[in-house]
Amino acid sequence: MGDELAAEVSELEQQMYSMAGYEFNASSPAQLSEVLFTKLQLPTAGIKKGKTGYSTGQKELDKLRGQHPIIELIERYRELTKLISTYIEALPKLMAADGRIHTTFNQDVTSTGRLSSTNPNLQNIPVRTELGRKIRQAFVPSDGKVFVGADYSQFELRLAAVLAGDEKLIEDFNSDVDIHAKTAAETYGISIDEVNKSQRRAAKVINFGVLYGMSPHGLAAATGMSFTEAKKFIDHYFEVRKPIRQYLDKILTQAREQGFVETYFGRRRPTPDVKSSNFMVRSSAERAAMNMPIQGTEADLMKLAMIRLEDKLSGLADAILQVHDSILVECKPEDVQKVSEIMKAEMEGVCPELPIKLKVDVGTGVNWGEV
């Protein structure tokens, strides 16, 4: 893969150089910015400026697509070089004496209670693009074993529904409806089968973003709506999901009055900056405070599930990875059914007192991409 992709990178470089009229380092944001906005004179209206100049990040390239053919080349170049340097070249070097790659899970790094993974980070192995999934396919179990992966479906949103006590939202989850479509339908005031793709996409962005204080500006940037449309959409959303609004307000009050927020199980994160006189610092602290109970409760539940599984799967399967809402193990092919059932049962039943049904999807494969 590395050789094939390197060849394509070379071709892309040559094409970019000829469009620019000179050779430059396309991996240098400074040089690339010079090419786009000075040499090629692309419009800078609406392009974000950083400390050093105009940004060339993906969000800005989106705004320039169609303006010049070089944009698509840059995007492809970025995708390829990212995958080559971070994964294809790096991972084989980290193979240990036993022929495998071992990450280190840190338990005291994150502010929400999640694990983090370093050296290498195995919690950010590609999966979202076709090419990315090919890298994931390179991860295989030991000889004769297969992978079984189990992940919580809509984990974050389900916990938000619980913590906010949003009965309607809980009911939707318990009856297995397409939650993004349902949110779109209610927000636009239409029926669920009238929801089109772009409406569903907007609702999905909102479902994840607005929970943590995404602004009309942010929603507009993420969806292509106008600022006014985005503002209206958010207002409607909180009309429909009143308990969510009240819950977020309650968390902010708690952060200000008690100086901390906490998970469902009572694990705390201090929130001193919600009293900052600096708007940016304060706003950022408020968003973090709104997020922590949800993300932190997810983390707590995952750890509980991992502890239970360690026992239940003992002698039957070996733990491989945890990626925030998913667990990957390996086992003998003949044990797949049993292992799958145990994982699903333990994870879904990790905390029966929760007033919501947790849903876990289980998959199997001879490589990680297949799971």
Next chain:
DNA sequence: AAAGAAAGCGCG
């Protein structure tokens, strides 16, 4: 030469 900032982007 080493350390650090900035930009960018992979994942949940």
Next chain:
DNA sequence: AAAGCGCGCTTTCTTT
């Protein structure tokens, strides 16, 4: 003026 949260790694470029 700036406007989802949580991470870690690579490259470039500057500072020490």
